[in-house]
Amino acid sequence: MPIYEFQGNAPKIDPGAFVHPLASIIGDVQIGARCYIGPFASIRGDFGAIVIGEGSNVQDGCTLHVGHGRRCELEPTSHVGHGAVVHGAFLRRNTLIGMNAVIMDDAVIGESSIVAACAFVKAGWEVPPGCLVAGIPARVVRQLEEGEREGKATATRKYQELAVACLSTLREVKTSP
Structure with missing residues (x-):
């Protein structure tokens, strides 16, 4: 896998x-x-x-990057969906x-919050804990229900299990012509 030292x-x-x-x-x-890092994820800690x-x-296909001298942080049990971009933001626990x-x-995504697919969270915005945000630019839609928070936790556990399974069983297969 391409893992590079830089400066x-x-x-x-x-x-x-995994x-x-x-x-x-x-x-x-x-x-x-x-942690599970999917195929084609790009995690560039070159500037910060x-x-x-x-x-x-x-x-799969996510990009994590940060500006010069800055920091991007995903607290434990953060879940970043396919193709998302997180640029110099802070994701609190269980997002x-x-x-x-x-x-x-x-931007700071509050603990146990969900950012909807295709939403755009503008720079510096603080999303309150436990809510759903959606739109371009994103806005608070409502507080999450307990079942939604439990569903998110279940999905994250499945990815934790996938990381373990991939470490022990994922192998490249050579196909014959």
Whole structure:
């Protein structure tokens, strides 16, 4: 898998994390235990630090990046859906970022909140805890119901289980012509 040191900063990946061989990890990046990093994810810690907390997942085709001297952080059990972009933002514990959503610099996604698919969270906006945000630009739609929070937690656990399964069973297969 392409993992690169950049300007003396080498990624630190917990041995209990799964990083797909087609993901790209560059520079000042920390990935915690039980994380799942999907194929074609690009995690670029070239300009600043990126921290992915334990049990989080960054799915297929996501981009995590940060501005010069800045930080991007996903607290434990963060869930970033397919194709999403998180640029220099902070995701509090148990958040879910929907597919193809964009989260900009210095935005803070409150604990146990969900950002809907294709939403655009503008720079510096603080999403309150426990709510659903949607739209372009994103706005608070409503507070999440307990069942929705439980559903998110279940989905994140499935990705934690997938990380473990991939570490022990995922193997490239050579096909014959």
